[in-house]
Amino acid sequence: MIETIINVSIYALLTLVIAYFGFRNISLRVRLQNEITKRLQSEVNKNIIMSEYSSLLQEVENRKLEKSDDFVKFLSDSREMAFTYIEDAQVKIAEFDKVLQEITEWNNTYGTVAGDVPHAEKIKQISLAYDSIRELLPEKPTPNN
Numbered sequence: 001m002i003e004t005i006i007n008v009s010i011y012a013l014l015t016l017v018i019a020y021f022g023f024r025n026i027s028l029r030v031r032l033q034n035e036i037t038k039r040l041q042s043e044v045n046k047n048i049i050m051s052e053y054s055s056l057l058q059e060v061e062n063r064k065l066e067k068s069d070d071f072v073k074f075l076s077d078s079r080e081m082a083f084t085y086i087e088d089a090q091v092k093i094a095e096f097d098k099v100l101q102e103i104t105e106w107n108n109t110y111g112t113v114a115g116d117v118p119h120a121e122k123i124k125q126i127s128l129a130y131d132s133i134r135e136l137l138p139e140k141p142t143p144n145n
Contacts, residue, residue, distance in 0.1 A: 096129040
């Protein structure tokens with residue numbers, strides 16, 4: 001009888017141990033599956049964040065490029081305006097020089113006889129040539145002038 005009680009006790013104890021390890025195995029599988037799911041979700045989240053970061057970085061680069069394109073356009077336009085201004089100035093100065101050269105040659109040849117002053121028409125020509133040069137100057141002083 002004692003032997004039967006010992007056998008039943010051992011059988012019950014082994015059954016409890018097997019049930020405990022079976023339950024523990026199922027518990028560990030569920031926990032492992034949950035951890036794997038969390039890890040996969042974190043990888044997906046990381047990939048989404050990296051994708052968003054890349055797109056935002058690309059957008060920032062595009063904005064920088066647009067700003068630099070605007071700056072290059074500004075420089076190009078400024079350069080073109082400067083060349084136009086220089087060409088206009090050279091034309092006006094050449095016209096002024098032509099008028100003034102004729103007047104000074106006349107004055108050197110005929111105007112100094114007996115203390116005469118240049119003829120009024122010649123002074124009017126000088127004035128017109130001077131006015132054409134004055135057109136090159138801005139009406140209001142700019143900070144760079």
